[in-house]
Amino acid sequence: MIFLMDLQMMVLDVIYFIIRNSIRIVLRPRTKPIDGELVLITGAGGGLGQIFAQEFTKHGAEVVLWDINTSSNEQTAKLVREKGGKAYTYTVDVTDRHDVYRNAELVRRDLGRDVTMLVNNAGVVAGERMLDCPDEMIERSMKVNCHALFWTVKAFLPQMKAQNHGHIVTIASVLGLFSTACVEDYCASKFAAVGFHESLAHELLADEVDGVKTTLVCPYIVDTGMFSGCKIREEVEQFLLSPLDPQYCVEQAMNAILVDQPLVCIPRLTYLPFLSRALLPWESNVVTYRFMGSDKCMYPFIEARKQLLLNNSVKVE
Numbered sequence: 001m002i003f004l005m006d007l008q009m010m011v012l013d014v015i016y017f018i019i020r021n022s023i024r025i026v027l028r029p030r031t032k033p034i035d036g037e038l039v040l041i042t043g044a045g046g047g048l049g050q051i052f053a054q055e056f057t058k059h060g061a062e063v064v065l066w067d068i069n070t071s072s073n074e075q076t077a078k079l080v081r082e083k084g085g086k087a088y089t090y091t092v093d094v095t096d097r098h099d100v101y102r103n104a105e106l107v108r109r110d111l112g113r114d115v116t117m118l119v120n121n122a123g124v125v126a127g128e129r130m131l132d133c134p135d136e137m138i139e140r141s142m143k144v145n146c147h148a149l150f151w152t153v154k155a156f157l158p159q160m161k162a163q164n165h166g167h168i169v170t171i172a173s174v175l176g177l178f179s180t181a182c183v184e185d186y187c188a189s190k191f192a193a194v195g196f197h198e199s200l201a202h203e204l205l206a207d208e209v210d211g212v213k214t215t216l217v218c219p220y221i222v223d224t225g226m227f228s229g230c231k232i233r234e235e236v237e238q239f240l241l242s243p244l245d246p247q248y249c250v251e252q253a254m255n256a257i258l259v260d261q262p263l264v265c266i267p268r269l270t271y272l273p274f275l276s277r278a279l280l281p282w283e284s285n286v287v288t289y290r291f292m293g294s295d296k297c298m299y300p301f302i303e304a305r306k307q308l309l310l311n312n313s314v315k316v317e
């Protein structure tokens, strides 16, 4: 009897959330205020990280900026301060867990308060065919895009749990939800990031830590240079799926974060290949990829990388 009542409740809840979330596509819920939050962003010196820092500042939060590149990180801090915000920079290699734990302790001591929002944004791609790719580059992708998530979350989640207040944001990629050729390192690490994030989200809910929110951000190619050269079929790119403007991508991610949305794919169209991956036969997806030109979209990207490397090594000599 209790089983049947639970079943009925569950079905009603499932329907309720489908309807609620459909309505939310049109009628956006109120955004939560984040003034007074302390937001830590990894990879803050990069394309998206730099914009995230400024967007969080715009909403009144203070930002802690972590990057392995001191000069680009300082550049981000400068942009934040020009906007009247507060930024604190730390040079951290997120793949080195001792470095992560040490700097987490430093942040706590320097600022005298806890990080309440963690944006795991640092990311890398090898940009070589797997068989040509040095082992260290493959390991680096796994360490930056996946392992680092464990270290940073271990460093900052305990205080969030203790306060039952916080937010963990993972910047993964649509390549964490479906894949394409010649980015094995990236796809493996981003699928791993998605798995990590979702398991953590389930854990928080199962443990009833409902004050710590999670948002998984999966963007399509963004014009930051990370995937420059990557190209799908001309007509499709022009009318359906062009590379995202970084500012637009971050604004869409912010919209999701500020309403505690658990998952966002940017643009929305990319939910489609995610669904078809699960629903259609593998071969159907292959022919769709061929039609869209997404089967070989990484070829020109890898070629461009090779040229860049060649030019650089010529310059060095």
Ligand SMILES: NC(=O)c1ccc[n+]([C@@H]2O[C@H](COP(=O)([O-])OP(=O)(O)OC[C@H]3O[C@@H](n4cnc5c(N)ncnc54)[C@H](O)[C@@H]3O)[C@@H](O)[C@H]2O)c1
Residues within 6 Å of the ligand: 042, 043, 044, 045, 046, 047, 048, 049, 066, 067, 068, 069, 072, 092, 093, 094, 095, 120, 121, 122, 123, 124, 144, 171, 172, 173, 174, 218, 219, 220, 221, 222, 223, 224, 225, 226, 227
């Ligand atoms: N650009 C895209 O097309 C795209 C698409 C989907 C997802 N993403 C993801 O968005 C995130 C940001 O990408 P981006 O385009 O701004 O890249 P980016 O290369 O411009 O910036 C990445 C930043 O991470 C930093 N970083 C790298 N290794 C680090 C380490 N070990 N420790 C600390 N910092 C480190 C770099 O110094 C750099 O400042 C990444 O996770 C990326 O995978 C990017």
Ligand SMILES: *[C@@H]1O[C@H](CO)[C@@H](O)[C@H](O)[C@H]1NC(C)=O
Residues within 6 Å of the ligand: 069, 070, 071, 072
């Ligand atoms: C660090 O960032 C600066 C400025 O963006 C860039 O010119 C430089 O090449 C980067 N250094 C490394 C080691 O990536």
